Amino acid sequence: MVSLPDFDPNQPGAARDEARFNRGTLGVYEMGSTFKIFTAAMALDAGTATLDNGYDATEPIRIARFTIRDFKPQRRWLSVPEIFMYSSNIGAAKMALDVGTNGQQEFLERLGFLRPARIELPEVGTPIAPSPWREINTMTIAFGYGLAISPLQLANGTAAIVNGGVLHRPTLLKRRPDEPVPGTQVISPRTSEKMRRLLRLVVLEGTGKNAAAPGYLVGGKTGTAEKMGTGAYLEKALLSSFVGAFPMTDPRYVVLALLDEPHGNERTFGYATGGWVAAPIVGRTIARAAPLLGVAPVDETAPQIRRKMYVRINSRDPRVASY
Secondary structure (H helix, E strand, O other): OOOOOOOOOOOHHHOOHHHHOOOOOOOOEEOHHHHHHHHHHHHHHHOOOOOOOEEEOOOOEEEOOEEEOOOOOOOOEEEHHHHHHHOOHHHHHHHHHHHOHHHHHHHHHHOOOOOOOOOOOOOOOOOEOOOOOOHHHHHHHHOOOOOEEOHHHHHHHHHHHHOOOEEEOOOOOOOOOOOOOOEEEOOOHHHHHHHHHHHHHHHHHOOOHHHOOOOOOOEEEEEEEEEEOOOOEEEEEEEEEEEEEEOOOOOOEEEEEEEEOOOOOOOOOOOOOHHHHOHHHHHHHHHHHHHHOOOOOOOOOOHHHHHHHOOOOOOOOHHHHHO
């Protein structure tokens, strides 16, 4: 866990307040589209959505004085895999509405997102949740606005989504390999398996292509959230992130990178979104760390791996015939 800027612990008196602030555990943020991981898992686990059904994302959603639109609109019906792959806010909002406000609250409580994380540090932030929790909140939380959690909670929740559905308490303490690790089943193993396919799809064909680390079967989700200013969101003040897991056939590690107000450059074609600035960090980290962690690379094009990771994007998906 790294929080930058940091300071020399041998000279704590010289540290600036900004450097002493642990963004990983004490900071709480609206996480943007990485939250669609939990919206999709919630809907699939509740049975209100399947990988074969879809939602109308033809037009923006207008509710009261708010308009929910997509960053890169497809302007058509989208299947659930397409909603995830294209990161559709409209689709995510409609998926959450099908589950309902009470169901969403219960699911996020199950993941520990409505209370401070429990870890061996005094610096732990308290999530910020809406009160009252209205229909508009249900819709915006579906794509990562209106609920603020810590990066630690995001990473820990993602681990539960991909590991078979078991939420473990995060710890900084090393455990013996034979030591049992208590946990709570928060989604079914079947839902977890579906989510692994969707997360892999994002890196193969969606907004997370820049997180690829050949041989290590990376899956994940991009997030780009505008920061709140005085009474309005600031279009150019972004929190850009990518949360990834690997290897997606049997996940062992989660890696999260979050950048506070990044700026695009020539290499990113001027973009400062999660897919351009955070995803490459995760991909390079995995490529360097995986060999040190003893994760052997695999042939990602092997038929057995392609079958295990395959998800039909829509009913007209031409890849169906190739398997």
